[in-house]
């Protein structure tokens with residue numbers, strides 16, 4: 001009872017101390033900030049030679065209301081000037097000089113010279129597709145058309161759960177104050193991390209660390225803090241700092257390389273042609289990581305077996321190699337001089353690759369291989385290895401080729417990751433969806449489901465032209481630089497239009513334009529329907545002009561509701577459907593697999609207008625590129641420089657436009673076929 005009372009009293013005392021420190025830090029921070037802001041403005045006002053000197057002139061006001069503005073100098077003799085601009089300079093005391101007049105000639109231009117610019121909707125330039133944000137309907141990042149009373153702002157905001165400028169914001173000033181409070185509580189008052197966390201959480205502050213990648217200390221570690229001068233006149237940088245791994249006791253593994261690699265690996269795209277950090281295309285719409293974490297590996301080799309197993313009869317890394325030193329001699333070589341950090345890294349590596357060559361591990365850990373070997377011997381128990389069951393090689397089940405079934409032109413965006421061969425039993429997604437396995441699938445290299453490239457069909461022509469029997473072309477794929485060897489898809493540098501003779505193209509793959517980005521120059525100019533895309537150079541039939549890129553929507557209604565409101569209001573729709581079931585020849589039915597929306601993210605191909613009632617000179621074609629569905633815009637005929645580039649959106653685009661006017665939902669309904677736009 002007495003102990004509990006004592007605890008409660010001590011907690012109350014600590015809370016009071018923490019509150020006092022917090023109030024003090026808060027006051028000091030705001031005193032510094034107010035002064036810093038005023039000083040900055042003063043400095044700008046006094047600047048003479050800095051780039052801000054313009055601002056100095058602009059903001060210099062008469063010292064007192066009674067102080068008159070300088071009298072303009074006499075008008076110059078230039079009688080033709082219809083407009084004079086007066087300019088004065090101020091000296092260091094703020095006194096204006098005599099001033100000068102700059103004559104300007106006013107030229108009357110015909111009104112059509114500066115006609116109204118067509119409406120333009122802001123768009124982030126992009127060279128590749130991006131997945132639309134998961135939970136796109138979660139927070140509205142901003143309210144569009146703020147000055148347009150006709151925009152249905154309330155209806156727009158109602159399609160979101162919240163508004164980002166209210167819900168998600170962390171005040172960076174509060175973060176600086178909280179951090180300094182924590183620093184003082186630990187350094188000056190001896191509070192432990194756990195005690196600080198306990199008190200701060202009671203007061204509604206952010207926990208010091210929530211996970212390895214969140215919490216106050218993690219967030220502060222991501223930023224450059226402002227150079228605050230505290231109440232004692234000293235800057236933050238001159239003060240004793242929190243210890244490096246403060247408050248990490250609850251996350252003992254966060255420093256472990258094995259854990260760190262596994263945290264990082266899940267954020268990289270597993271597509272071997274991409275490997276982008278936080279890839280928004282190949283990592284699936286629910287942001288599930290596709291890259292499996294590294295598992296702990298059991299050691300299989302005893303210390304006595306290791307040297308021969310990893311190096312055979314040869315030394316691994318030279319005359320000083322551990323494999324040449326007798327065990328008894330090694331005893332004298334201590335590990336004492338090896339820094340603890342290096343040993344920690346080595347310990348992590350033993351978890352992942354315990355049977356790797358000590359010489360290789362030595363390079364990674366900046367140690368001698370004999371020390372690596374010795375540390376392994378000290379930490380991995382040979383007795384456990386001997387007692388563990390021996391590895392048995394499983395027989396590979398035979399898969400008969402004629403049993404393989406494939407469905408249409410689809411291919412897996414998500415690589416299959418499962419132990420054993422691709423089958424229903426191993427829950428292989430490629431097998432279940434009747435897709436070809438792709439290069440980045442984790443199945444065996446000789447898996448019969450794997451796409452093989454066009455080597456069997458293009459051996460003679462080696463050009464993969466559209467008229468050819470190229471297996472990749474016929475399957476709606478671009479050639480794969482790793483697989484399509486006979487056409488040299490890897491080294492092709494040039495794009496060949498259709499009218500170049502086949503002989504001139506031999507040995508040069510023409511089916512890699514999207515991967516290589518061998519596009520034509522397009523300019524955006526005024527056209528009959530707002531802005532349009534025009535050829536900035538002569539274009540030949542068959543040329544790929546560019547890739548239609550934007551945000552990828554997977555057709556979930558909630559994610560598109562707000563987009564539809566913007567489309568209706570602006571009367572501009574940049575959606576394009578891809579994949580899925582094509583519509584019939586009248587443009588009816590069908591459902592796209594994905595919609596590319598270039599409303600907020602795109603490139604000049606988003607400006608191609610509909611050609612109706614004329615025939616279009618371009619077409620959009622779908623290609624699978626490394627498992628990813630992409631849209632190429634190709635010329636159907638030659639277009640001279642300056643000619644407008646057009647597509648056929650398809651009847652469905654316009655029909656659905658009228659339905660959308662009536663309030664029907666459905667941005668992401670099927671394009672007629674891949675040549676038609678989606679509304």
Ligand SMILES: C[S@@+](CC[C@H](N)C(=O)[O-])C[C@H]1O[C@@H](n2cnc3c(N)ncnc32)[C@H](O)[C@@H]1O
Pocket residue numbers: 118119121529530531532571572573574606607608609610611612
């Ligand atoms: C993808 S945008 C094309 C670029 C658009 N002109 C601009 O200024 O941003 C499609 C929109 O352009 C307009 N548009 C394109 N072709 C048209 C046509 N043949 N007739 C009328 N409007 C057209 C429609 O407003 C349509 O929603």
